[in-house]
Amino acid sequence: MASNSHPHPWSPLQAPKHLAKKLSLDPKTLSLASSDFGHINYETPLAVFEPTSETDIIDLIKYSNSLPKPFTIAPRGQGHSTHGQGLTHDGVVLNMNRLSDSRNGSEIVVYDEYVDVGAEQLWIDVLGATLKHGLTPLSWTDYMYLSVGGTLSNAGINGTAFRFGPQISNVLELHVVTGKGDLVKCSHVSNSELFYGVLGGLGQFGVITRARIALEPAPTRVKWLRLLYTDFSEFTKDQEHLISFHEKHDTSGADHVAGYILANLPPPRDVSFYSEHDLPKITSLITQYGIVYSLELGKFYDNDSQSHVEEELANLIKGLKFIPTFLFEKDLSYQEFQNRLQVDIEFLKSKGLLDIPHPWMDLFIPRSRINDFNEGVLKDIILKQNVPVASIIFYPMNSNKWDDRMSAVTPNEDVFYALGLFRGCFDKKELEASEAQNWQILQFCKDTGIDVKVYLASYKTQLEWVEHYGSKWELIKERKDEFDPKRLLSPGQKIFN
Ligand SMILES: Cc1cc2nc3c(=O)[nH]c(=O)nc-3n(C[C@H](O)[C@H](O)[C@H](O)COP(=O)(O)OP(=O)(O)OC[C@H]3O[C@@H](n4cnc5c(N)ncnc54)[C@H](O)[C@@H]3O)c2cc1C
CATH class of the missing domain: 3.30.43.10 (Uridine Diphospho-n-acetylenolpyruvylglucosamine Reductase, domain 2)
Structure with a gap:
C-alpha cells in the first residue's frame, strides 16, 4: 500500500x-x-x-x-x-533525429501537391527536396535548420505568415504518437481534435512523427528590398498596406513582408544586408534619430515574369513613405533567399557567439496598441537602457490566416505584430539585465492593458499558462486529459x- x-x-x-x-x-x-x-x-x-x-x-x-x-x-x-x-x-x-536512420528513403517524399516528411527533418532539407521538383512549401521560418516537429509544435512564422499563415496552417495531415502511446493519423477531417491539438501544442498531446505539408510551384528568384523610415506610424501604415493586398485577392502584392528596428544599442545589429558602401549613411541616420525602422519586402518571380517584376515592384512601393534615398535592393535565387539567415548564423558561429546565453523574447502585439508599444517599450525601455539586443524584428500578420481550433494563441484582433528580441549575453550581468528587461516589458504591457501573447513562451507556473491561454485554457486542459x-x-x- x-x-x-x-x-x-x-x-x-x-x-x-x-x-x-x-x-x-x-x-x-x-x-x-x-x-x-x-x-x-x-x-x-x-x-x-x-x-x-x-x-x-x-x-x-x-x-x-x-x-x-x-x-x-x-x-x-x-x-x-x-x-x-x-x-x-x-x-x-x-x-x-535518430528516427531518420530508419526511414530508408522515406524521409522526404515529394508529391504534386504536398510533401510527406519525417518530423525530425530540417526545413532546409525539405526545401532542397521539393525544389528538385520545382515545388515549395509556402510558409517559412527565417532560420531553416529547425526540425519540422519542433516548429509545428510552436507555429513557425516569418515574413510569409501574413499571406500563407504560420507553418501550422499549411499542414494537411500528421502522424502522432499520443501520450497514451497510440499511433494516430490525423487531419482536418479525421481525428481532428488531436490534429488541432498538436499544431502549436508545445509537445503536450503527442509526438509528431510525420507531417504532410502543402506545396505550390516554386518561384526561381526574389527581389529583396529594405526601406528605411524614421517615422513609426508611416512604417507600420506601409507594412499594413502591404499585408492587405492578398486580403483583396490581389496577387500583385508582396510575397514576404517583415521589419526590423535599428537602434543605437550594443552590439551593432542587423547590418549584414547592407553593403560597406551604404553602412556609414545608415549608421549616421540611426545616430541622428536614435531609432530607425526598416521595412523588408520580398517579391518572388520566375524567368517568365522577369519582364514584369520591375514594373510590379515599382507599383508596389509607389506611395510608400520611406526615406527615398534609403531604399536598398538585392536580387537572389529563391533558395538563397529562404536560407538568408545562415550567413549571419555562420558569422556568429565563427565568433563563438552561438554557445552563449540567449534570453530571447518573442511577442504578439495587438495592432490597436502598437503606438503605445512603440512609445512605452521600444523607446522608453529598450532604447533608454543599455541592455544588449542583437536584432529586433517587428512585422504584422493577418489573424484570419491562423486557425483558432489549433492550440497556438494570438491576440484577438484582425492584425497583430510579431516582435522578436534576439540577444546574446557574454556574462551573468548581461543575462540578468536582459531577463529583467524582458520581464519589465511584460509588466509594462500588463499595467497598460496591452494584451500581448508571448510566442515560444517560457512560463514557470501553471497560473501564468492559464493567463496565457485565456479562454482556451479549458480546451488545452481537456486535450491534455x-x-x-x-x-x-x-x-x-x-x-x-
Ligand atoms: C536561430 C533560431 C532562429 C529561429 N527562427 C525562428 C523563426 O524564424 N520563426 C519561428 O517561428 N521560430 C523560430 N525559432 C524558434 C523555433 O521555431 C523553436 O525554437 C522550435 O522549437 C525549434 O525547433 P527544434 O526542432 O529545435 O525544437 P526543440 O527545441 O527540440 O523542441 C521544442 C519543443 O517542441 C517539442 N517537440 C520537438 N519535436 C517534437 C515533435 N516531433 N513532436 C512533438 N513535440 C516536439 C519539444 O519537446 C519542445 O517542447 C528560431 C530559433 C532559433 C534558435
Whole structure:
C-alpha cells in the first residue's frame, strides 16, 4: 500500500531489454540533452532514448504509462528552444533525429501537391527536396535548420505568415504518437481534435512523427528590398498596406513582408544586408534619430515574369513613405533567399557567439496598441537602457490566416505584430539585465492593458499558462486529459508538470 502511494522513482536500468538497448546513459549524450540553444536552463535527463522507428516511441510511452510512477518524456528536435522547453530532469529525452536512420528513403517524399516528411527533418532539407521538383512549401521560418516537429509544435512564422499563415496552417495531415502511446493519423477531417491539438501544442498531446505539408510551384528568384523610415506610424501604415493586398485577392502584392528596428544599442545589429558602401549613411541616420525602422519586402518571380517584376515592384512601393534615398535592393535565387539567415548564423558561429546565453523574447502585439508599444517599450525601455539586443524584428500578420481550433494563441484582433528580441549575453550581468528587461516589458504591457501573447513562451507556473491561454485554457486542459492523461510529454514547458 505504502509503496504504491509513494512509488520509487524509475531508473533506466529497470527498462525492459528491447527499450534498454536504446536508452543511452553515456555522459556526453546526457550532457548534450541537458541544455538548448538558450544556454540558460540546464536539466540532466535520466537517459536519452534513441528510437529507430515509430514503434520504439510507442513502446517507450506505453512502458512509462504502465509504471506506478511514470517518467516524463521530452521529444527533442534540434534543441533550438531558448528556455529549456525540451528538457526534463525526471525522465527521458526522446532524440527525434535518430528516427531518420530508419526511414530508408522515406524521409522526404515529394508529391504534386504536398510533401510527406519525417518530423525530425530540417526545413532546409525539405526545401532542397521539393525544389528538385520545382515545388515549395509556402510558409517559412527565417532560420531553416529547425526540425519540422519542433516548429509545428510552436507555429513557425516569418515574413510569409501574413499571406500563407504560420507553418501550422499549411499542414494537411500528421502522424502522432499520443501520450497514451497510440499511433494516430490525423487531419482536418479525421481525428481532428488531436490534429488541432498538436499544431502549436508545445509537445503536450503527442509526438509528431510525420507531417504532410502543402506545396505550390516554386518561384526561381526574389527581389529583396529594405526601406528605411524614421517615422513609426508611416512604417507600420506601409507594412499594413502591404499585408492587405492578398486580403483583396490581389496577387500583385508582396510575397514576404517583415521589419526590423535599428537602434543605437550594443552590439551593432542587423547590418549584414547592407553593403560597406551604404553602412556609414545608415549608421549616421540611426545616430541622428536614435531609432530607425526598416521595412523588408520580398517579391518572388520566375524567368517568365522577369519582364514584369520591375514594373510590379515599382507599383508596389509607389506611395510608400520611406526615406527615398534609403531604399536598398538585392536580387537572389529563391533558395538563397529562404536560407538568408545562415550567413549571419555562420558569422556568429565563427565568433563563438552561438554557445552563449540567449534570453530571447518573442511577442504578439495587438495592432490597436502598437503606438503605445512603440512609445512605452521600444523607446522608453529598450532604447533608454543599455541592455544588449542583437536584432529586433517587428512585422504584422493577418489573424484570419491562423486557425483558432489549433492550440497556438494570438491576440484577438484582425492584425497583430510579431516582435522578436534576439540577444546574446557574454556574462551573468548581461543575462540578468536582459531577463529583467524582458520581464519589465511584460509588466509594462500588463499595467497598460496591452494584451500581448508571448510566442515560444517560457512560463514557470501553471497560473501564468492559464493567463496565457485565456479562454482556451479549458480546451488545452481537456486535450491534455484526453491525449496525455499521465502528463508525460514535454515537461520542460512547465504547463502541467
Ligand atoms: C536561430 C533560431 C532562429 C529561429 N527562427 C525562428 C523563426 O524564424 N520563426 C519561428 O517561428 N521560430 C523560430 N525559432 C524558434 C523555433 O521555431 C523553436 O525554437 C522550435 O522549437 C525549434 O525547433 P527544434 O526542432 O529545435 O525544437 P526543440 O527545441 O527540440 O523542441 C521544442 C519543443 O517542441 C517539442 N517537440 C520537438 N519535436 C517534437 C515533435 N516531433 N513532436 C512533438 N513535440 C516536439 C519539444 O519537446 C519542445 O517542447 C528560431 C530559433 C532559433 C534558435
